[in-house]
Amino acid sequence: MSTTLQMLDQGSLRHILEAHNLFKLRKAGGRIANLSYIDLTDMKLEGVDLSDANLTGARLYGASLRDANFTRANLYGCDLRNADLRFARFDRADLRGACLRGANLTAASLIGTDLREGMIAFKDEKQGLRLMKHEKRAGELDHAIFNGADLSGARMNGMQAVSADFRDANLAGAVMSQAKLRKANLSGANLTGADLNGADVSGADLTGTVMVETQTSGCNLREADTTGTLDTPKEVFIDERPLRDFVALHEDWAKTGGAKGSRQVLSGVDFRLAGDLRKRVLTMLEADGAILFGLDLSGIELQGANLINADLRRCNLAGADLRGARLIGAKLTHANLTGTNLGPLDLGGGRLMRSDLSRAHLSHANLSNADLTRARMLEAVTEHVIDKGCNYMLAERA
Known part of the structure; x- marks a missing residue:
């Protein structure tokens, strides 16, 4: 940045952070942190709580801020280039004009965050008002990593995010009108209800992206890869009967051991409008390639x-x-598998059917307290999974 920023020694910074902690605890001596226009380049502040703090124009270039809390903080015009912001929280924070070029925000939470453009003006005796600038244009997200991040409801009008990584991110309801997303990776992202009006998404990767009720008026999709994109679901009919009838037939078959109903083969079917499926008994259902997104x-x-x-x-x-279920190659990104039983299914006579999640995609899934006893997980993708209380070590992974 061209503007000279104030440097802080470790003692002064520690004092500010301690006072801020007292402020958050509503204890005597507490004071909200004011780190505006402070140079914190390469600072190691993993897990720091700076919620509601003022960091206007601060420089955090290359800083280590994994798991940091910036909820509702003012980061207007902040320099966060190349910062490690994995799992950080920016919910409802003001990031207008912030430069996040090259920053790593994998699995970060930016719900309702303001990421629009903005500039800061300084009073200068010789030049009058003078703009504070980063090395390139402010508000830039070029090459930033938002893999698996939650950006639902974020305001990103006009942002520049060329070649940014939004894989598997949640952008539901995000406002991205007029945004420059050329060659961005949006594969697997959830764009439900997002505003992409007038955005430039040319050459972007939109494979498997969910675009239900997404606004795309005037959106430039030239050379974008939209293979496997999910749009608004439609009611499924088989032989002029609704899908829910066949689900009911299979449930009757499963509950009565075949005495009633009939076993169903519903391969490749879209279940998103099949009705309430909670606690349904669908044992031995054939649903390979089926769409159950978000259910x-x-x-x-x-x-x-x-x-x-x-x-x-x-x-x-x-x-x-899900004992004995075949989930080979299944997409389970961001799925909630808390307490799910993925152990072996006893078929009697000493025979067991093991669950198979080989080559399944489980990135960002919650496996807390799940039972994976003897489950096959060969070549499964398990980046950033939550596995607290899960017997993950009992699965076959090699």
Whole structure:
């Protein structure tokens, strides 16, 4: 940055942070942190709580800020280039004019964050008002990493994010009108209800992107890869009967051991409008390649089901029974598998059917307290999973 910023020694910074902590605890001697126009280049502040703090125009170039809390903080015009911001929280923060070029915000939370452009003017005796500038244009997100980040409801009108990484990010309801997203990676991102009016998304990777009710008027999609994009679901009919009828037939078959109903093969079917599937008994269902994106499947029974290559991204599978299920190549990114049973299914006579998640995509999934006893997980993608209380070590991973 061209503007001279104030340097702080470690003692002064520690005093400011201690006073801010007292402020957050509502204790005597507390004072909200004011780090505006302070140079904190390469500072190591992992896990620091600077929620509600003032960091206007501060320089945090290359700083280590993993797990930091900037909720509601004022980071207007802040220099965050190349900073490590993995798992940091910026919910409802003011990041207008901030430069995040090359910053790593993997799995960060930026719900309702303001990322629009903005500039800061300084009073100068010789030049009058003078703009503070970074090395390039302010508000730039070029090459920034938002892999798996939550940007729902964020305001990013007119932002520049050329070649930025938004893989598997949640951009539901985000305002990105007039944004420059050339060659950005938006594969697997959730753009439900997002505003992309007038945006430049040319050459971008939109494979598997969810674009339900996404506004794209005047959006430049030239040379963008839209393979496998999910749009607004439509009611599924089979032989002029609604899908929910066939789900009910299969449930009757599963509950009565075949005495009623009939086993269903629903490969490649879109279940998003199939009705309430919570706690349904769908044992041995054939649903390979099916679309179940974002559904609440909590408590569902899918023992021995064929879910090969199924789309289960952002599904709620908490407490589900998936013993012996075949989930080879299934998409489970951001899925909630809390307490899910993925152990072996006892077929009697000493025979066991093991759950198979080989080559499944589990990035950012929540596996807390899940049972993975003897589950096959060969070549499964497990980046940034939450596995507290999960017997992950009992799965076959090699």
